[in-house]
Amino acid sequence: MxxxxxxxxxxxxxxxxxxxxxxxxxxxxxxxxxxxxxxxxxxxxxxxxxxxxxxxxxxxxxxxxxxxxxxxxxxxxxxxxxxxxxxxxxxxxxxxxxxxxxxxxxxxxxxxxxxxxxxPYAVAPGRVVKTDGTEYKVFTPFSHAWREHGWRIPAPAADPTAFLPTTSDVSLDQEAARGDADDPLAARHEFREARIREAWASYVETGLDRYAAERDRPDLDSVSHLSVPLAYGQIHPRTVLAATGAIRGEAARTLESELAWREFHADVLFRHPQAQRASLTAVMPDDAWAAGPEADAAFMAWRDGRTGFPLVDAGMRQLAATGTMHNRVRMVVASFLVKDLHLPWQRGAEHFRRALLDYDHAQNQLNWQWVAGTGRDAAPFFRIFNPTAQADRFDPDRDYVRRWVSEVDTPAYPTPMLDHAAEREVALADLRRGKAGRAGR
Missing domain, CATH: 3.40.50.620 (HUPs)
Structure with a gap:
């Protein structure tokens, strides 16, 4: 026993x-x-x-x-x-x-x-290595090796009756009510394992074929909604991969790639635990980061969805209301914090830790480092998302924005808190200073 x-x-x-x-x-x-x-x-x-x-x-x-x-x-x-x-x-x-x-x-x-x-992974962190036994630092070759390594088929379901009663001293009803009171959400997410598996099976049948083409569109409901059950372990990635592996086409491979990113980030944090707080790569000079009361006010405007940039504000309000945010919009709001407001990625990561219902430690920290250009295989710092252009491209009819920012087309909506083009030039100038400083050492 x-x-x-x-x-x-x-x-x-x-x-x-x-x-x-x-x-x-x-x-x-x-x-x-x-x-x-x-x-x-x-x-x-x-x-x-x-x-x-x-x-x-x-x-x-x-x-x-x-x-x-x-x-x-x-x-x-x-x-x-x-x-x-x-x-x-x-x-x-x-x-x-x-x-x-x-x-x-x-x-x-x-x-x-x-x-x-x-x-909690299809392939245990630390197991995917190069032929010389060293780690992969770039995602694409990691993902190829990850696929070549492969994973076992899903294990059979356990017997729900084969449990010995064990007493509890935690009232789950009270903890749920206390959490709701402390930090309410507009709607609850599914928490029953059977229904999660049913929803995934339904998505495979009726929604997966749209994933590759529509996954960057926050105005369309074309994503799998697996982030919450994966975060709490109510579905194993191997279960997901067993379903996608039986399907031909770009959509299934694209969703598998997103799982590979999750496993890549877990691998990076396993090998480099300091990455949970420290940048893995130095990019900016220390004096590039904003500080003081004005920086705090800017952070609060970002946090509360009051920047005057509709896509940023919609994402932050979706996060506050639901505990989740569309992945494309996560990249936009993170870029805005780091590269328009000039605030360190750690500050955004900490807010996401508190606000995300689907919080996953490795994913959160390393995704923020990806946007900040400081992590493994990160987007270069000079890749700065234009929040207006991103909205035009991925929310063309403004359906997503209107869903979360009801006052967007009224005088009640604030004007943009900054000039994106000007702040982009500030960020790039700081990047050049950082490079020059490192070269002179």
Missing amino acids: GVWWIRRDARLADNPALLAAQEDGPAAAVFAWSRGVHLWSGRRRAHLARVLWSLREDTGGAVGVRRGDPADVVLAVAREHDARVVFAAREASPAGIRAQDAVAAALASDGRELRLVGT
Whole structure:
């Protein structure tokens, strides 16, 4: 008999760690509602509570959710069930590695074992390497090697009745209500595993063929909506890849490429944990970044969707209302913060950490570094998105903008807070100064 330590894999389907725990019979299962979870935004805590509630429902109430440090919680449950082995998915983020090391040490001190089975990725971070064993620093060759490496077929679904009851001391209803009150969203996202899988299957049948052509159009609902279930582990990327792999055509390959970016960023953070806070490549001189009260006011105008640039404001208001944002618009609003407002990428990344419901640590930090030109295979800093041109190209009828900025065509809408062409020249001049400074060292 084993214990399944639930981490970023709150699901019954395609879950190798859970299957390993059930291999010799019913397993116990527990999620540690730790101090780290308390530091999440209210919207993320509320959604997590509903995800865990759904998992408890699917297992007849057997899953335990307990407050405390994972090492203490997991050890206590292992003792209660006299389990010698605890099974969990291997994490690759700095915080995830620290947690599994602490749990492993606590169990070992009591004569028990933590066995790591599977990861939240199709290919475990650190596994895709060049022929000489070194890492890939550019996405395209990484993605080719990632495809060549391949992945296993999805694992069978676990038995929802093969669980040993484990008590809880966390009221998921209360946590969901508290999170909603702290940080409300305009609408809830789906949190039931079965419905998520049904929605994905429906998208494969009726929507995927439009993905390649329309994925950059925020005015069209042509994306998969997988970012939230992937972030909470309610669907494994291998499950997604099994479906796309059976389909010919550009759309399926394009969606697979987006998953490859997710795995590339996880690989980069695994190898370079400092990337969660520090730029991997120096680009700008330190004095290029705006600071002081005016910079703070500019940040708040960006945060609240009051810049006077409709596409930027629509994206930030969508984020505030729903906890998500269309990917094309994410690039535009990030470029605006870094290259028009001259604020460091870390400030935008921190706001996204608090605001995104689909927050994924590696994706968030490395996507911001991509826009800022400081990460692996990043867009060069001189690629500066023009928010007006982007709106004309990708929201031609302004349907997306009008959906989120109702006052856009009225006197109530603010005039642009800056001259984009002028700020672009400032950013490029700072870039040249940075290059000159590095060359003179």
